Amino acid sequence: MSGALSIAVSIGFHGLAFAMVLYLISVGLSVTMGLMGFVNLAHGVFAMLGGYVLTRLMSHYGVPFFLALPAAAIACALVSIPLERLLYRRFYGGQELDQVLLTMGLIFMSVAAATYVWGPLTQHMQPPPWLSGQVDLGFRHFPAYRSFLVVFGATLVTGLWLGLERTRFGAQIRAAVDNLRMAQSVGINTSRLFMLTFALGSGLAGLGGALGADLLAISPSYALQYLVYFIIVVSVGGLGSVRGPFVAALVIGIADTGFKYFVPELGAFFIYAITMALLLWRPQGLFGRA
């Protein structure tokens, strides 16, 4: 295979794996912002928590990867519910400044709490042995774990979208995003809907954080360090959209991988430039409503 094509395939592949992680983490944020009108800057805390639960369960308790993964997601969903009921709910549709300060405060608290519980060092995720080698796809080899990320991520995304289209719960979410008051008038319990959606988004973030623990390193400052990535995916995708962030995650994931390969000395700078250009073109994001 020619060099250029090989590089392109490699960038596309790694970008895709990165995009899956970005999407899983950010989709909940997009829905929270669009549906509840809430800027949850602390969304990354759930992803961090997922990463910690997974690495801790695997390294200290010998829990197999495929049990630790759902455990991470469930733990995040469960932790998010009391937070939503006690704190977040009061600020839905309220002033952005309050939301920003509240969630920044939560981030600071999470940094200290994570350092206290898990120590200041970065946690390493060791994929199970059968996922740590290479996969031979006939024409070339791919790292097994990244391939797993792509396949697993694609399955999850398909499941999520089907669920949103085909289930009653999904229909309720779509109705509430489209027209909250109308949804309430036809008898949808939006308070409960918000809680469940928030828990689902946090669970997905936890799953994304756990899956992506070797891409976005798990350390106490996680929520602060990667906040901009999640924010970019959501703002390029369009607030409240479920598909938008996927396209955005693809663009950002692949572009980031590509630019870091070709011009590593400029790091993530191009991503921000692309984001600004996209937002100059479409201020409300690719799939956002004006």
Next chain:
Amino acid sequence: MGLATGRSAVIDSFARRHRFRAFEATPWVLAVAGYFLLPGYLPLGAQIFATILFVLSTDLVLGYAGIVTLGQAAFFGTGAYTAGILAANGWGEPISDLVAAAAMAGLVGLLSGLIILRTTGLALLMQTLIVATMLYELANKAGRWTGGDDGLQGMEVWPIFGVFRFDLFGHAAYIYSLVVLSIGWFAARRIVNSPFGRSLTGARENVARMRAIGAPVARRLLTIYAISAMMAGAAGALIAQTTSFVGLTSLSLERSGNALIMLIIGGVGRLYGAFLGVPLFMIAQDRFSEIDPVYWYFWIGALMVAVVLFARGGVLGLIERLRR
């Protein structure tokens, strides 16, 4: 008759707003007293003045124009690096460096404002953050100019007017920062009391109505955004010049976030929130880090949550509520 007295009452209330009131002298009296009474704390005082200027610049966009920003550090850092790079490369004359820093930050504010002010609300909030992160990354990667991760070193700031040196004791730094802060405060006070400033508040409260009466809202928001950026840039330059160091944290999200929390502690949209919030925050930070040196950040976070939950409007808001 009712109409005539009604009108004069309105005119009176407008005129009164411009007048200086006794309490407005308090920060300046304290600052001058501090110079004589606490000679050991002058360098800290200079830092506090510069931070107040920075938070005041945040109050202009946030409190008056209603632009919730997470990227004010972009301008602070631009100013700091401009002054720093000039001083490290052979031009350390402080006042012209300060002016250049403010101009550069204002330019960045103008250019980024042209792009991001087309949106509102959440989208705008996120874009302010993206702009700041972009500059952070730029400064991080342009290590040849900025020193990257290690920070900018080797600044040589010349004496003010060729006479007053920036020394370890901070005499010059204290007075210099105080003078710059008072200029910034005076300008901010004039701006928010001017028709221009009132129209910003109008746009904050009801954009549609301001447009309907023919106010060029977009242009005015851009103007205040650039002015506030200049002020933040001057604050950054002050810190750079008085400490002879610029680090990447000057562009960080923490700095923007801290400005917000300081402003909210003091009180948003009241012009004096910054003067109260900055010292209170610094005292709280000092206490927390003494009580709990490792995890003091937790308590800062808890403080932020508590302020949002229980003390909206900050200290000035509480005072207003008590007086009513």
